[in-house]
């Protein structure tokens with residue numbers, strides 16, 4: 509396999525030269541920025557070539573699935589991972605591998621200039637290898653992005669449902685954003701838990717920050733109110749804006765029996781009165 | 794370039810319901826609908842989009858900004874090739890649900906818009922068209 513030995517020879521014996529050409533290629537394709545320094549990039553590419561030439565040393569590889577490529581793939585996993593986290597685009601990440609093509613092709617062309625058949629074979633072997641490594645990089649990038657998105661989603665779930673203690677015995681839950689089923693569930697659970705923890709008797713759910721109240725949101729609200737009552741506490745819903753009020757009436761949803769107030773401040777005033785507490789300066793009502 | 798007056802989007806997943814609401818919010822606000830009418834149309838779209846995903850197994854929303862007889866409006870068509878509705882009259886009753894919903898989606902939507910048309914064939918799919926005039 510002269511074609512393959514050409515590639516192996518390049519990787520094993522001309523690593524330094526290849527590295528320099530690859531770095532030049534990368535520098536041309538990627539604008540320098542704060543996400544990765546020149547030294548780090550140089551170390552990364554150097555390390556990659558070292559591992560790749562190590563794999564080539566093991567002898568003939570039978571295509572991209574060869575077991576000896578495993579260390580190469582796991583190195584690429586790491587590279588893709590760190591790039592996805594640092595906010596590189598998928599193109600930028602895949603460029604890391606694909607930019608190796610030109611220096612490799614140049615070398616092979618020079619080496620097999622007199623032998624078109626072997627040159628064609630060598631180019632094919634190199635293309636197959638680099639493409640498969642590139643695709644692997646892309647997949648690893650995608651996996652990391654998905655992990656990041658899922659984690660952020662979970663964090664958002666908790667972040668966006670802060671239950672705050674407004675006063676002795678009074679909790680408030682300012683809801684913000686889209687109330688999908690998963691969030692509604694989290695909201696209800698954390699509110700119920702906090703009611704027990706704090707021994708509160710009144711919970712205020714403020715929906716000023718909820719852009720749309722459809723039947724699903726209404727259903728979640730009603731369920732939460734019912735659960736709070738079952739625990740012996742009381743619930744006030746505040747922040748129902750006029751346009752939302754008109755819309756839910758027309759939808760046919762009755763919040764009958766649910767105490768509502770226009771603003772969180774009104775709800776707090778009511779809650780204080782109900783729990784027999786007063787603050788100096790509270791609006792008389 | 795004149796603004797696009799008609800187009801369609803996929804309504805297949807929970808995130809598409811959010812997108813459908815944002816789309817309708819944007820269209821109705823660009824057309825200068827009053828805030829309360831924007832809210833009603835967005836809420837109606839939310840109901841129908843959810844029905845398309847939950848009951849219809851996914852489908853499409855086609856939208857159109859219309860102007861006829863000197864008035865302007867938005868027409869939305871939700872279309873799926875799901876199981877269809879056996880008894881449309883029953884489905885339109887307040888409180889009727891074959892799922893775990895409040896069963897107020899279809900009937901409520903009808904009250905929120907100016908025109909409401911539903912066409913459904915069991916085993917073939919469902920098409921709901923609503924229009925709100927400015």
Ligand SMILES: Nc1ncnc2c1ncn2[C@@H]1O[C@H](COP(=O)(O)OP(=O)(O)O)[C@@H](O)[C@H]1O
Nearest residue numbers: 844848849884890891894895896897898899919
């Ligand atoms: N696109 C659809 N495909 C099939 N069935 C539907 C569709 N939309 C509504 N339905 C049926 O009509 C019923 C009433 O719908 P709706 O009023 O929105 O209440 P809900 O969604 O809360 O069940 C649903 O329970 C379902 O059986």
Ligand SMILES: [Mg+2]
Nearest residue numbers: 840844894898
């Ligand atoms: Mg519904």
